[in-house]
Amino acid sequence: MTSLVSNFDEFMDGLWKQNPIFVMVLGMCPTLAVTVSAINSISMGLATTFVLVASCLLVSLLRHAIPKEVRIASYIVIIATFVTVVDYAIQAISLELYEALGAYIKLIVANCILLGRAEAHAAKTPPVAASLNACGMGLGFTLGLLAIGAVREIFGSGMLFGVSLFGPHFQPWVIMVLPPGGFFVLAGWLILFAAIKARNSSQLSSGERALEGGKS
Amino acid sequence: MKPTIELRAAPHVHSGISVPVIMRNVVGALLPICAFSVWQYGISAAALILTVTASCLLTERFFSSRTGLGNTLADWSAAITGILLALTLPPNFPLWMGVVAGFIAIALGKSLFGGMGFNPFNPALVGRAFVQGAFPSTIASFVPSYAPQRFTEFVPSTLTAPLMQAADNSAWIGHAAIDAFTGATPLARWKFENFTYSAGDFMTGVVTASAGETSAILILACGVYLAMRRYLDWRIPVAVLGSALILAWAFHLAVPARYPEPVFVLLSGGLMLGAIFMATDMATSPVTPVGVWIYGALIGIVSVVIRYFGGLTEGVMYAILIANAASPLIDQMTQPKVFGARSR
Numbered sequence: 274m275t276s277l278v279s280n281f282d283e284f285m286d287g288l289w290k291q292n293p294i295f296v297m298v299l300g301m302c303p304t305l306a307v308t309v310s311a312i313n314s315i316s317m318g319l320a321t322t323f324v325l326v327a328s329c330l331l332v333s334l335l336r337h338a339i340p341k342e343v344r345i346a347s348y349i350v351i352i353a354t355f356v357t358v359v360d361y362a363i364q365a366i367s368l369e370l371y372e373a374l375g376a377y378i379k380l381i382v383a384n385c386i387l388l389g390r391a392e393a394h395a396a397k398t399p400p401v402a403a404s405l406n407a408c409g410m411g412l413g414f415t416l417g418l419l420a421i422g423a424v425r426e427i428f429g430s431g432m433l434f435g436v437s438l439f440g441p442h443f444q445p446w447v448i449m450v451l452p453p454g455g456f457f458v459l460a461g462w463l464i465l466f467a468a469i470k471a472r473n474s475s476q477l478s479s480g481e482r483a484l485e486g487g488k489s
Numbered sequence: 490m491k492p493t494i495e496l497r498a499a500p501h502v503h504s505g506i507s508v509p510v511i512m513r514n515v516v517g518a519l520l521p522i523c524a525f526s527v528w529q530y531g532i533s534a535a536a537l538i539l540t541v542t543a544s545c546l547l548t549e550r551f552f553s554s555r556t557g558l559g560n561t562l563a564d565w566s567a568a569i570t571g572i573l574l575a576l577t578l579p580p581n582f583p584l585w586m587g588v589v590a591g592f593i594a595i596a597l598g599k600s601l602f603g604g605m606g607f608n609p610f611n612p613a614l615v616g617r618a619f620v621q622g623a624f625p626s627t628i629a630s631f632v633p634s635y636a637p638q639r640f641t642e643f644v645p646s647t648l649t650a651p652l653m654q655a656a657d658n659s660a661w662i663g664h665a666a667i668d669a670f671t672g673a674t675p676l677a678r679w680k681f682e683n684f685t686y687s688a689g690d691f692m693t694g695v696v697t698a699s700a701g702e703t704s705a706i707l708i709l710a711c712g713v714y715l716a717m718r719r720y721l722d723w724r725i726p727v728a729v730l731g732s733a734l735i736l737a738w739a740f741h742l743a744v745p746a747r748y749p750e751p752v753f754v755l756l757s758g759g760l761m762l763g764a765i766f767m768a769t770d771m772a773t774s775p776v777t778p779v780g781v782w783i784y785g786a787l788i789g790i791v792s793v794v795i796r797y798f799g800g801l802t803e804g805v806m807y808a809i810l811i812a813n814a815a816s817p818l819i820d821q822m823t824q825p826k827v828f829g830a831r832s833r
Contacts, residue, residue: 431652444586444654448622457597464601 283402287410293386294417294459295466300386303377304418305455311434313373314422318415320363320374322408324355324381329395329407336396348391349382356382386414417462424458425449508605511720511771512565518711519572519766525707526700530580530632531639533647534700540584542571544591552600566605570594573613573766576701577759577806578620581632581658583649586624590616610813611770614806621806627655631674631697632662674698675757676802685749691756698758705756712765721769724778728785729764729792730755736793748797760792763805773813780816780823787812787819 293299300321307317328351332339339347360378364371371378381387390410395403427433429450431443448454527535549567553559561567574594578587594616599608621628632644638661645656675696678684690696691705702708716723737754740747754760768774768788775784788808795804 439652442653444624444627444652446623447625448619451622453622 280402280405283406284409286406287408287413288416289413291410292413292417293410294414294421295462297386297389298463299389300384300414301459302380303384304421304459305452307374307377308418308422308425308455308458309429309450310426310432311419311422313370314418315415316363316370317374317377318411318418320359320378321381321384321386321414322411324352324359325387325390325407325411325414326404327355328352328387329390330400330404332391332395333398333400333403339396344396345388345392348388348396352387352391353382386410420462421455421458424461425454429454506719508566509564512569514718514720515569515715515766516565516572518715519569519576519701521711522576522701522704522707522762523572525704526576526580529634529639529703530700531636532641533632533639533644534580536584536643536647537578537580537582537587537700538572538575541575541578541587541591542568544588545571545574545595548592548595549600552596553604556600556604558604561604564605567595567599570599570612570616573701573762574616576762577613577617577699579628579631580700581630581644581646581655583627583646583655585649585651586620586627586655589623590620592616593619606772608772609817610810611767611773614767614810614813617806618810624655629677630655630658631699632658633697634703636661636664638664674802675753676796679749679753679757680796680802685753686757696757702759702762705761708761708765712761715765721765722774722781724781725769725774725785726764728782729768729789730760732786732789733760733793734789736790740793740797754793754796758796758803759805763792763809764788768809768812770813773816775816775820775823777820777823777825779825780819783819783823784812784816787815 287293291297294304303317303321308314328348331351332348335347335351356379359381363374363378390407394406398406423433427438428446430445431437431439437443446454449458523538526538545567546562549561553561571591571594574590575587578590594612597619598610598612598615599605602608627646630646642661644658644661646658649656673681675686675691675698678686686696691703696703712721712726715721716726733754734751737748737751741750764785768785775781788805791808791811792805795801795807801807
């Protein structure tokens with residue numbers, strides 16, 4: 274029972290408490306580059322999730338076999354293997370999507386979330402917990418990308434998942450599909466989450482004060 | 490009421506000038522320019538100025554109450570941002586886009602950095618740069634001034650429904666029955682048709698332009714008033730206009746057929762408004778005497794370079810934003826020597 278609870282915590286970690294984009298602010302290169310539309314964001318997020326889960330599982334299984342001195346190189350080889358798989362898979366499934374994501378599929382290998390998870394978590398954790406954590410992280414990353422991509426697609430082209438929302442006379446906000454739009458939307462979400470966090474912590478501390486006041 | 494005696498360290502003489510006093514005077518100096526804009530463009534310009542200013546004030550109120558700054562509307566700075574921003578937009582700019590510009594100007598340009606005095610960039614120009622990036626075609630379309638129906642009918646694009654494309658103005662412009670209206674600003678006509686206007690056209694404001702940049706002489710008069718009252722640093726506009734004048738004159742002497750007369754460069758576009766009202770923003774300009782000259786010259790030179798060699802027709806906005814970014818560095822490099830200190 275306790276292992277079930279801790280496994281669930283491992284999974285939820287990346288989804289919310291340690292969200293790769295909004296809390297750890299990792300993997301900014303694909304975050305800013307491919308989030309022009311919601312569908313691109315989801316594809317990128319799922320591709321990263323697959324690589325993350327597969328490589329973390331393998332790293333965790335091999336954690337006693339890999340010598341400490343060459344661990345970074347070993348992790349990169351493992352990650353690169355799965356990135357190659359994803360690269361070919363996406364090319365086979367949808368050439369259109371492959372061209373939209375461009376070099377960023379191959380650049381998953383350089384995404385710091387992957388090496389970070391392998392080094393900081395999978396190398397020290399048994400396989401089940403490691404892959405659950407990786408799965409949570411990957412889905413958290415996907416959610417983050419989707420949050421940015423949806424806003425940019427709505428303002429930048431008046432659509433969501435390619436469905437027109439405002440009719441043919443919609444005025445696209447050109448800046449939203451350009452790189453500055455990525456920065457603006459990311460910053461907007463970060464501000465929102467920081468504000469929520471600040472409000473929660475101030476409520477918490479005022480609650481504690483009330484508790485202490487009641488005691489004295 | 491008992492008189493209180495405050496003990497304070499020297500200096501004891503207060504000039505009597507406080508931030509709200511300066512800001513109130515700047516608003517006062519902007520009002521004649523607004524009035525002239527409304528006279529030229531009618532109710533559309535009036536609606537734009539009011540809407541953008543209201544958007545700025547509401548945004549300021551929203552953020553200042555949430556960040557614990559209290560009511561910061563009383564210092565008038567948000568009103569100045571709103572009026573300046575409206576004056577840099579085309580008079581027929583859709584009101585909903587004006588609301589977006591006002592929100593971005595205050596939220597992104599000012600509140601997120603901590604409010605007045607902490608903003609690294611001029612808020613009004615941040616707002617304008619955003620809508621320039623978001624709606625590049627709408628911000629480059631203009632209506633003629635002195636249209637006969639300007640006080641009875643709104644320009645169609647002004648009342649565009651939110652989030653929709655700007656309405657077509659051609660019927661309204663046709664109704665105005667003004668000969669040879671091209672819809673291009675003097676800078677655009679110079680750039681693409683090599684056509685220059687006379688200085689007199691700029692003085693009376695018959696040219697196509699943004700709401701508040703048509704009458705150079707009025708802007709200049711308001712600037713002289715503010716400089717005489719010492720509410721703005723006269724060296725900044727002098728440095729901006731002077732450096733632009735010298736550079737434009739040098740180009741004109743070198744290739745007279747290609748480059749316009751220097752006076753055209755001074756009077757056209759937003760250079761006058763930018764030099765007097767935006768470059769002089771106290772929070773975003775250097776404080777050292779030498780630094781102020783460098784800052785002003787940077788704006789003048791970059792403006793002319795963008796106009797002559799850039800893809801855009803007007804470069805004053807980006808010139809001021811670039812100089813804003815350089816201003817802390819300029820301040821640091823031009824620190825005066827401490828009295829008695831040895832030079833290194």
